[in-house]
Amino acid sequence: MPWFVVDDSAHSHPKIVKAGNAAMGLWMRCGAYAAQHLTDGVVPGPIASMYGTTPQATKLVKLGLWHTVGHACPRCPQPPSGDFFMHDYLAYNPTRRQVLDKRERAAEKKRRQRGQAGPTQGSPEGNRRGFASESETNRERIEDESSSIHRPLSDDSAGQEGVSPGDSLGTRVRAFPSPPLPSKEPVADVGGGSAGSSALAAQQPEGCPAPIDDDGFALTDSMRRWAAATFPSLDVDYETDQFVSHFRGEGTRRRSWPDEWQKWMRRSAKYASERRQAAAGNVVPLASRRPSTTDQRVQAALDLAAEFRALEGTDQ
Incomplete structure (x- = not known):
């Protein structure tokens, strides 16, 4: 599992302090997303709008912590339209290819270890070899993934005065429209991103x-x-x-x-x-209610008898 590297002095860097906690929270979450999904520093638009607000994303861009398509930073590649790129991400974090190559080397090493004949697992000698192998692997991983932890942040990674609009209690406005549904039904704008579902699918490993x-x-x-x-x-x-x-x-x-x-x-x-x-469809109309008093019921019976007598007189 790769790590998202944050310098230990970031908490007091003056330009990061200007960003405010809300914008830096968005920066941190999206950095962890980029490290987990091996995006090489690209933050998909739907992820940015899901984790934060338009003012927060705008502040990160103005500070120089994020770039949009068409930016002028010579050290950072251009992101796809609607997405963002984390400034100097590849200077502090491994690339997707480096992580995959390292995983392949670790897997190959395990395959070679399993194929070697040696002492039975559980014996003292076998345990010593296992511990030594695991220790060596851990040292390699820690040295590789933490080699840039203590690099200082550069001064051009931020720069804007004022309080982050995302820190207020006002209306939260999402940055991007929703990605279209893969169906013939009309789709409303519900707060997705311009990169759409295909962008998320590209960043998400299958079966994860x-x-x-x-x-x-x-x-x-x-x-x-x-x-x-x-x-x-x-x-x-x-x-x-x-x-x-x-x-x-x-x-x-x-x-x-x-x-x-x-x-x-x-x-x-x-x-x-x-x-x-x-x-x-299951409603059945009820019959007329019975008379509520004895006198009414007696009167109704007398009226019915009178009707019968009238009918009999008609038949004669």
């Missing part, structure tokens, strides 16, 4: 289960407005809680959680409509 909480799914204002306008009869908070509980228990990953949430809301609305139709 993770709960919905790892991806930071959250109900945004735009998602709430879309649901209220499209399905006004649904309880948005209740259905969202059901959605999160379902996928938290299932423990699987989706390429785009906002798209999956839209599908959930459509299915819930469909099931609710089917239940209402079924209930309406």
Whole structure:
């Protein structure tokens, strides 16, 4: 597992202090995402909008901690349109190819160890060799992945005065529109990103289960407005809680959680409509109520007898 490297003096760097805790929290989470998914420093737009707000992302760009497409930094590559690149990420962190090559070397070493004939596992000599091998592997990993931990941050990695707008309690505005659903149904803007579901799929290793909480799914204002306008009869908070509980228990990953949430809301609305139709078809009209008093019941019986007598007189 690769590490996202943060200098031990970052907490007091003057330009990072100017960013504020909210923007730096977004920077930290997205850095960990890039390290986990081996993106070589690219932060997909949907991930940035899922973990933070537009003011926070804008501040990181203005500070020089993130770059957008068309930036002028000579040390950093250009990210795809709608995504971000973490400034100097590759100067402090291993590349995707380096991590994969290292994993392959470790796997090959294990294969060679398994193929060698030697003392039975559990014997004193076998245990000593095993401990020595594991110790050597750990030393190699620690030295490789922590060699740049104590490199100081450069002065051009930040630079903007003022308080981060993301620190306020005002309305949180998402940075990017939603990625399109792979269906023929119209899709509303519910707070995804311009890179779309395919960008998330490219960064996510296949067969890597993770709960919905790892991806930071959250109900945004735009998602709430879309649901209220499209399905006004649904309880948005209740259905969202059901959605999160379902996928938290299932423990699987989706390429785009906002798209999956839209599908959930459509299915819930469909099931609710089917239940209402079924209930309406089972309604049986009740007969007229019986008279409520004895006098009324006696009168009703007398009136019925009079009708019978009138009918008999007609037949004669």
